[in-house]
Amino acid sequence: MVLVNEQRKLSASLPLICRCIISCILVLLTQLTLSLVPRFFAASPFIVQFALSGLVLLLVQTLCGWCRRLLGVCASAPAFVFFNILFIWGFYIAVVRQAVSSLIGGLFNIEVAMIIIGLCSIMSKDPGLITNEFPHLDKLVEGSELGVDPDNENSLLRKRVRYCKICKAHVEGFDHHCPAFGNCIGQNNYFLFIVLLVGFLATEASYVACSVQFVGKSQNFDKSQSENDWVVNLATSTMLFSILQLLWQAVFFMWHIYCVCFNVRTDEWVSPQVKQILEY
Template identity: 45%
Template sequence: MQSLITSCLASLISVLFIQFTLFMLPLFLPTSSFITLLPLAALLIVIVVGLGRCCKRLVGAKASAPAFVFFSIFFIWVVHISLIRRVTSSVMDIVFTIEIVMLILGLYRIMSSDPGFVRHDSSHHETAIKNPLSEVETHTEELEPSTYPTLQESHAEEGLIVRSGRYCRYCDAYVKGFDHHCPAFGNCIGQKNHFLFVLLLIGFVISEASYVACASQFAARFKTLDEVKTETAVSSSLAISTMLFSLFQVIWQVVFLMWHVYCACFNIKTDEWINWKKYPEFHVKILSDAGQPQTGLQFKNPYDKGILRNLKEFLTAKG
């Protein structure tokens, strides 16, 4: 319990430090345009996150990535309630509140969900779900291929092979339909929760885009007021800094979302795309002109059944 509290506290400090750093940006560069501030904000976020990780390693503290996500959402919500809602309509205020509540519920749901753990009789790699809040934000996406022989399944209908369980070294378990281990959500993304993961990504994009729209209204309105007043300058800087943070989030989340839509359309997982050379079913030997096999390998996706069938399988997957 103490380590959990410590990791959550480290995540809270990280969120506050990042937001404070971004807050100082428009305060010291009041005449800079939003387009100019955006790349500076992205650079600051990268620097601050890097420095934060170094500091946490020095003091031996471990932050929780899911807690970082939660506190970031909560911080944006608090700013909206205390500041931004002054210039937004009551309808938009209610809609944004519903979006935030749904995000928090979705975050809890995916953290506690079973991604499709494969249970078997082996004494190796017993299936166990760790506490999501114990996931460290420094996880890398170094995905390890499955090598456990008893998990390989036979050919399915129409000559197509069925995916075996892939091993996740973070959860120490095999996951059916394993896509990747998501440190931000503290859980594996597999066959049972991949669709929920995509829905949650869409929810993040919509809610943060909504906040950007509301905050831009606030910043535009207060820009016409007396800029000498401290309250006006602080409020405007806070609105702009949180808007920069949210827009930065939206940009990379849209790219990530597009990738997962692509994977769903062609029925391939992130782990398989990265490590396809380690999975024999993706191998096609390159033949020479004389008809003799060469040492090189060519990629071929044996799970691709056409976009419509792939999407139907993705939407109806239950593990």
């Protein structure tokens, strides 16, 4: 009986392991492809390299998506985020840290460690799942925008209860389902989500500063060799990657600050029935 249970656990974990392996391969492919931009466009202005990096990143992600659908395989978005963090952190420890001070290096290491802890926490934390808090929960209309039954609308609307089709559960204070974290963002983990966004912004800004120092020192030391050095190319590409992440996450963060200030949720802005319910 114990052997059968172990086999079942192994069978259940194999798909997750495969998805993590695919995500790891995609991270390596993405980062190595991005390193070709500074390799072949080293003489181009920074803004040109930045634009090309964004275009290459978009093309790689699109091609990878087509290949996954063609082969019938799936990746894991949280694993993709996690392996990108590990790649940047590993490259920093192996290469970039030699160009920065111990104080800045220690701060960056702490930031990355806190990001990893935050990721593990938000992926496992209950976002505000509701099971039997409301007596008529089983009557909720799963296809409705707010997931509320008209007869029980007022009490549920105050709680902002919505049905998540991905998690297949009702969530209190539902904001959105975050594929990058593999969990809903709701009443119980919304603050952690905001803190994690701040952590990502701070960590990426720190890495950009560190990589700029490394690239600058390397080019000043021997410009003729640094332009053909794959290490410097990878440092430049990871810096460009971090800037791209920093920009869209800054916009995303400002959006959520706006939502907090005006007491709205992301899902409410994309729900056509919200205005009707508020007017009611």
